[in-house]
Amino acid sequence: MDNKEYARILKEISILRQIRGDNHFKIRAYENGARAIENLADPLESLMDEGDITQIEGIGKSLAKELESLRETGVSSVHQELLVELDPGLLDLMKIQGLGPKRIKTLYDELGISNVDLLKEAAESGKIADVEGLGKKTQEKILAEIERLAQSSGRMPLPAARAIAYGVRDKLKEVKGVEAIDVAGSIRRGRETIGDIDILVATSGEPQPIFEAFVTLPEVEEVLVRGDTKTSARLRNGMQVDVRIVRPEQFGAALHYFTGSKEHHVKLRTRAKKMGLKINEYGVFPRDSDTPVASKTEEDLYACLDLQFIPPELREGRDEIDLAEESKVPKLVEASDMLGDLHMHTTETDGRNTILEMVEAAKARNYRYIAITDHSQAVTVAGGMTPNRFEAQIAQIREINQELEDFRIYSGIEVDILKDGSLDMDHDLLRETDWVVASVHSHFNLPKEEMTARVIRAVESGLVHCLGHATGRILGGRDGYDLDIGQVMDACAVHGVAMEINGSTGRLDLNADLARMAHDRGVKIVLTSDAHSTRGLEDLDYALQQARRAGLTKADIMNTAPELSLG
Ligand SMILES: [Zn+2]
Ligand SMILES: [Zn+2]
Structure with a gap:
């Protein structure tokens, strides 16, 4: 099992225990244990092999024992008992935004609600509004959430x-x-x-x-x-x-077939037919023969259809086959093209690793530079930087740079775009630092015009190099804020402000379609991880895949350049 799985089970135990009304010390022990495991840099199981996991802060003796038996048997008896006694459906209720263990306990105790269906019924019949501490507004929110979940179901x-x-x-x-x-x-x-x-x-x-x-x-x-x-x-x-x-000789054909998309395949089959060929999961065949003319690799397959190779990210049944016919499929940006990462956090704010640790991890990815972009003070939950702290960090980075060979740290910041569009940092410091990412982290519910004006004001400030996670959407979580994204893109293009494809696991923001749109409107694109740990740097790979889906090439991406060039 991986760390995530261990942490998930502990977390579920803590939630179920809260619903049951157990002793809060016990609940805390599972919560702490889950957090400790989530934050581990190494697999828990290898730490178990190496020795005593009670050395890990947050894992006590009895929890360590439970983890050992969980590893051996694949199940936790405590977890199983709770699921039998209560109801697994209670855990699904945690997916409803606005419901935590406390409210779920109330709903369970008062109305016997133990799954999403019962919750929906109760909300629709108005029973939730009558429960003390919940009320009509909560009831409406719950209904909206259930609706949203149903739409994104299963994905x-x-x-x-x-x-x-x-x-x-x-x-x-x-x-x-x-x-x-x-x-x-x-x-x-x-x-x-x-x-x-x-x-x-x-x-x-x-x-x-x-x-x-x-x-x-x-x-x-x-x-x-x-x-x-x-x-x-x-x-x-x-x-x-x-x-x-x-069979190995069918691998390419099968890989192609099961990669899809359906739309791409329909177009390819039509083309094959016109050429007197047929195409299926075993290969490309002459119409009346069972001996394939291509099957081993995807490259062979496209070649015998007189097409340039089409990368998987472009196989969506749009214009890719026309492009391939004319050998105009763009050479998409690749992992090895990426020479730096321009959005990440350190222990100075809500990151888990130091600047130097981030440097080492970046070198391991063959980067030549990174920008450190910790939060500004408006993000209080992340311990955002005051101007004094930011100034000290700029100085610290300059010092570290003196020691580094063949690697450069750019000092930077992820500065908050405040409600009125002003920037949450001293302007002189913003001018002094190398790289300024500006992002919205609060007041998500402004009316569209106000939100658009807010972001554009930041873009026009002359102090910002890159707009962070521009739509604010959280995948499977919340929609982006109400924003005229086209207008924002145009402002970015005019003022030379780049936009990022933020690869952090919940975001992918911009997504591929918007990245394409931004590129077409003349906006420079940056791929970032928004890492909060050394491991988080890997999230740039998700940004990369979105860039490829957007059809972008090395030249279209700013941080493929050997150094940061602004202006
Ligand atoms: Zn951010
Ligand atoms: Zn960030």
């Missing part, structure tokens, strides 16, 4: 799904007989939300031992279908994973 934000899929892939890669393995489906194309996970394996040996290895993974909860070429299972987190096994 998971790309970053979370991709991390799970890569985890399964990496484990199966080690299984004997696996000659090639890849994640296909919408994850490979980089869609923002994911319905289920498709994994494709090539073997010239027996498929069953590989399927067996898959269904016995600790994250698998239930096997849905077990066949000769395909096995489906549901993971503990609810995600469905389909594993298909093919």
Whole structure:
């Protein structure tokens, strides 16, 4: 099991215990344990192997014991008991924004509400409004939330799904007989939300031992279908994973087929037909033959349709086939093009690592520079910087730079755009620092015109280099704020302010469509991780995939340049 899974189970125990009304010291112990595990840099299991995990702050003796047995058996008896005694549906109620354990306990105690359906019923019949401490307004909010959840049902934000899929892939890669393995489906194309996970394996040996290895993974909860070429299972987190096994010589055709999209395939099939060919999951064939003309690689497949190779991110059935026909598919930006990251936080505010630790992690990613962009003081929950602290950090970074060879830290800030559009920092310091990202972190509910004017005022200030997470949406969480994004983009283009594709797991903001739109309007694009830890730097990969979906090339992205050039 990975750390996330351990933390999730502890968290669920703490929530269920709160609903049951247990002793709050016990509840706290699970909460602290979950947080401690979430914050670990290393896998909990390797720490268990190395020795005593009670050394970790937040993990006491009895919790350590429970974790050990959880590891051994794959289940926690405390967790299981709670789920039997209460109701697993109570945990789903936590997905309703505005409901925490306390309110859920009230609803459970007063109205016997133990799942989302019952909650909906009670809200619709007006019963929630009568509960003390909740009221009519809460009832309306709950109904709106249920509606929103239903619409996004079953889909998971790309970053979370991709991390799970890569985890399964990496484990199966080690299984004997696996000659090639890849994640296909919408994850490979980089869609923002994911319905289920498709994994494709090539073997010239027996498929069953590989399927067996898959269904016995600790994250698998239930096997849905077990066949000769395909096995489906549901993971503990609810995600469905389909594993298909093919012969190595069919791998490219199958990978292509299961990567989609449907729309792309429809257009390709039409083209194949016109050329006297047919195309399916086994390859490209002459119309009346069972001997494929291409099947081993995706490159072969496009080549025999007289097409330039089309990267997965562009296979959406738009204009990609026309472009490929004329050899005009853009050379999309790649991971190796990225030479720096321009949005991250450190221990100075809400990050978990120091500047130097971020530098080391950035070097490991072959970057030549980073910008440190801690919060300004308006973000009190993050411990935002006062002007004095910011000034000291600028000086500190200058000093560190003197010691560094072949690497540069840019001093920067993620300055808050205040309600009226002014910037939450002394202007002289903003002029002095190397890189200014400006973002909205408060007053999300302004009317559209006011919000647009607010952001544009910051863009026009002459002090900002980049607009941070411009729409403010949280994937699977909240919609972006009401904003005339086109007008904001035009202002950015005029004032030479870049816009970021913020890859942090919940955001992907701008998304691919908006990034394309910004680029087309002449806005410079920056890819960032918005990392809050050394590990968080990996989130730039999600921004990269969105940039590729937007059809952007190396030249379109600012931080592919060997150094920051402003102006
Ligand atoms: Zn931010
Ligand atoms: Zn940030």
